Amino acid sequence: MHRAPSPRAVEPTTRHHRTAFSGPGLRRRLLAALVVIPLALTAAACGDDGGSEAAADPNKPVELSIFWWGAEGRAKLTEDALALYTKKHPNVTFKKTWQANQGYFDKLATLTAGGDAPDIFQIDDNYLTEYASRNVTLDLMSYKDSGKLDLSKFPESLWNYGVVEGKLAGVAFGENTQGLVFNKTLLDKFSLPAPTTGQSWEDHIAWAANVSKVAKVPGTQDPSADYKAFWVWLRQQGKDLYKDKALGFTEQDVAAWFTLWQGARSAGATPTPDVIHEGNVTDISKQLVVTGKAGTSWVWANQMPELKKNTKDELGVVAYPGDPSAQWARASMYFSVFRGTDNKDVAVDVINFLSNDPEAAKVLGTDRGLPSNLDIRKAVSDSVSDANMKQSIAVQTELGTKFGASPQVPLKGHSKVRSELIKAAEEVQFGRKSPADAAKAYFAACQAAIGA
Template sequence: MTGHISRRKLLAAAVAVPVLMGTAAACGDDEGGDDGNVELSVFWWGAEARAALTEKALALYTSKHPTVTFKKTWQANQGYFDKLATLTAGGNPPDLFQIDDNYIAEYASRNVTLDLTPYKDDGRLDVSKFPESLWKYGEVDGKLAGLAFGENTQGLVFNKSLLDKFQLPAPTTGMTWEQHIAWAVTVSKTAKVPGTMDPSGSYQAFWVWLRQQGKDLYNGKELGFTAQDVTAWFELWKGARDKGATPPADVIHEGNVTDISKQLVVTGKAATSWVWANQMPELKKNTKDELGVVAFPGDPSAQWARASMYFSVFRGSKHKDTAVDVANFLANDPEAGKILGTDRGLPSNLDVRKVVADSVTDPAMKQSIAVEAELVPKFGPAPAVPLPGHSKVKTELVKAAEEAQYGRQTPAQAAEAYVTAAKSAIGQG
């Protein structure tokens, strides 16, 4: 037996911390030092570019609020939530921390996050310029667990240089899944590069496809799909693989496990990758080729204004009022918005978004903004925030898809195994 402790066990241990600390913190105003100064701990994930921008925006806050300084910690995405769970369980959680929809329900259900509803209601947290569906995507069981810190949606990124070289048409928003696969077959035959990454293990793609079938990833506290739905999804992509539209299983595996900087569309191993639209700048840094981006195939109303990530406040923080004010500043101050740009997605505040859009010079950022602007009128309603256990639901989809991709199981067998694992992940009996 090793000494390793799972993130879930660490998070479970963290429950006691906010319960013990939250009572004292809730009784009064923020507790500053003897000199009235406050040092606020802030934790986020991201690359060095995000770190530099965030630190600059926090310095702007300090310039306007000299009694507030920051203890800043950041790291790459990998291992971030293990570290956050460790800090929380160890009684040393950050006052303000970045989180996404993979984990927000889990942290909220364990009473780690502060309910921001009272701050929203009295105006200390201003969401009046946010799209309503966007800020509501931070609600968990009627409590506002996090402030949406950017709008994003799914994006099919393609290698425009490759297509132009062989005089091939670009994919378009609104093409059906079957049309996309047929297009990818043509690319594979003509350019000798697989036309599309196989997204059968991508929860983003599966989720959009489900919504186009009138279903959803979750339905209340249960899965919103059946083994028959998953079988149909896996069969769709088995057909694509059999036609040569995708790379072989070993290369698909690379696309499944790698980070954004090594997606197949930039390593030259596929003409398209299935990502989030705001990741265009990071992709572009890793290729000399020109890239384009459109919506996922099918009816674009299945996509929605997703909160790319949130800032949440620790419920037991001694400086919770200050932490909320900092989050409010970063989201709503135009000067801070210009600093942060679109690194975390399009700014949630629509006025700030316009300021940022007008000031952007990066062509890849302009593409992200343009595709989002094109799709906003077509978006459907946002789904509920994913259930606790969602991160496991995602990883189990990759595992099941790969069983089918490698031919170790039939699509039906892999689908049955996936539904069983996904039900277990969310505690569905």
Template sequence: MHPATPPMADERAAHDHRTLFSRRGLISRLVATAITIPLVLGAAACGGEDEPSDSAPNAPVELSVFWWGGEARAKLTEDALALYTSKHPNVTFKKTWQANQGYFDKLATLTASGDAPDIFQIDDNFLTEYASRNVTLDLTSYKDDKKLDVTKLPESLWQYGVVDGKLAGIAGGENTQGLVYNKTLLQKHNLPEPTTGMSWADFITWAENVSKVTKVPGTMDPSADYKAFWVWLRQQNKDLYKGKELGFTADDVTKWFELWKGARDRGATPTADVIHEGNATDITKQLVVTGKAATSFVWANQLPELKKATKDELGVVAYPGDPSAQWARAALYYSVFRGSEHKDVAVDVLNFLVNDPEAGKILGTDRGLPSNLDVRKSVSEAVTDPAMKLSIAVETELAAKFGPSPQVPLKGHSKIRAELIKAAEEVQYGRQTPSASAAAFLEICKSAIA
């Protein structure tokens, strides 16, 4: 499984010899910024959603599919698509995949040049952008007709694919935020483990005590982590986004930075240089597995990957505070290109990947916990990895406490995530006060979503 944000570890470059999209897309990269996607879509062969997409029920159909991931994900995806073809012999696939790095550059080039794949993988960093440019097909009518069945998905999970009232993508998997801790370290020193529902103040006090007893900082400093900031905001009856605007103020950011300045001053966290290491997205550099902190703020489904990097036993609970601030998050989505000549078939493939029990067994937990709860149950029963079992158990437990999903992030979300790291580090290194850094960060955020 993989965090949205960031896809599964060990991703590799795609098989270029299998890439079947037109190479003219590479040339268009040079002028892509001058081309607006809506204009290209207007010139696309198939036009809008009102036009019929499939000429005959059993006519030969070839669908192009594009996704990111490593070789393991590629094999699983290919096997699932082969299963679909075995059930629908008239449908075949052109399959292309690559590592996460550069994936969205390539997707932008393909959509701008008119070579967009019929089906593509996307995450919440970009879903709003592609939906607002009319790249993604609105799946609402298919959902209403149950051609895309969401009845076995948590409601908040499928709703996390809605942008401006349109269902722009269907969750290919689910994850949520998770606080991973070093269980071996705590047991060695007879210290209590963190628990779901403990307040932020209690958590920082707990971490301070861990630091004193074990001589290992009790927690990473998550002030640069947008996931932690987002959950904390929702616990304050705020949000990261509200409509087309930011859902927080400079005062909110100041309070967040001050919370963690206080934790650093009390010795609950490492020093700024070590905190900086923990801000890296590389799973192998998380402080809970490098031995530089007793906890790390990650995605719950990253526990198995973290376990590979340490011999210590790990545990996972919800982020501090009210767990109802967390939600069933789409680890990633499957979307259909609005200009596809075979929309109906493409949507049927999405329905198959999400809801078919056999496909679910093939795909397993590579893209997160299966979205369909029945499929999830059968897949979970077959899991043998202890870390994965724990991750599934915790997320299943949290599912009963999840609150409603927030809106999908606005365009500019990636910029905001990156700038939060910079702003938090200005405070961590003592170069700016919490209030000064918060004010500067807010102005950058406003510009990012404009």
């Protein structure tokens, strides 16, 4: 069996593991090492991805390694939920390893390349395609089809957002979507209307310019560097961020996006470039909508409670401008099973339990996003007492009625596509390049990032 090492290997209940992995050179070496994985897996994985343990003794002792990122609060909740599973299946125990987000994927790459991958691991849409394409992840489709992995209460677009090249590479462990958060206290103070779902991009910019004029606070953060906003806008144009194994947009699309926001800056709808940069690089606790430097910020809707912790003002949230059907039920993160594990069926059953068991759901709450199982989500939302979380749940539930089909999971290189957009957009924001020139450079960088 494959196990994720903990700081002290003799202590399987170790709760916290931090490793200082950093640097682009090391990252490249780690990813290059993954090339050897398909060969290793040929020997490690017997037969198909489906249940190879059907005839095994259901009472035999099993220890599963599980690896996730998060803070201490998430660790405690996850450990408590896993303890529930062990209570119901006394023969199954867990070697639990977790760490902060920073360095997590470097560590996962090291473990996987070294043949010591966790049986179950947390992953996000930046890396799911990469790991699936290298045959690291178990194809869960047969488990879904047989009902051993019950996704029947998941929104279809949510579980589909774990499919890579026809294989179900991960189970969505929480739902999220894009949210335009606005400062309601500021707007009420000046008797200004709030932005609305369905407002066009041009109308949103005009609304923001009026806020700037009346309230003397820039109406909206400039999202030209925000891949979430660019992605939604592309889908509203009949395009997408990715199409099959290529980019789903053109240089001209990027130039049009940059030009739209160049016009917004000229109209006074946004902050100045130095403040826009501040919003581009700060964490959620310092977004411009809570620091008082803009009337809106472009975030994930489930970040509302965290934003609210950092301001005394009342906040509201709506969909991004344009047709809201361009938004989708995005997996906040996934749990995947290592294809080479000796205990496929048990690992899948653990994920099924964490996703669908009411007791486990009560323990896990909304820490990883809105529960994917809609029945579980309703029960959890009814029990939530925090007003900000209730608001976030209500907004996401309402937006969920307007969602369109999910896009394909991002290609390998997605994190580079995201970071290069910030660089290119800021070249335009600071006037160092025209929208066309910045778009050309960005498109080339994206092509290189995905290996096109």
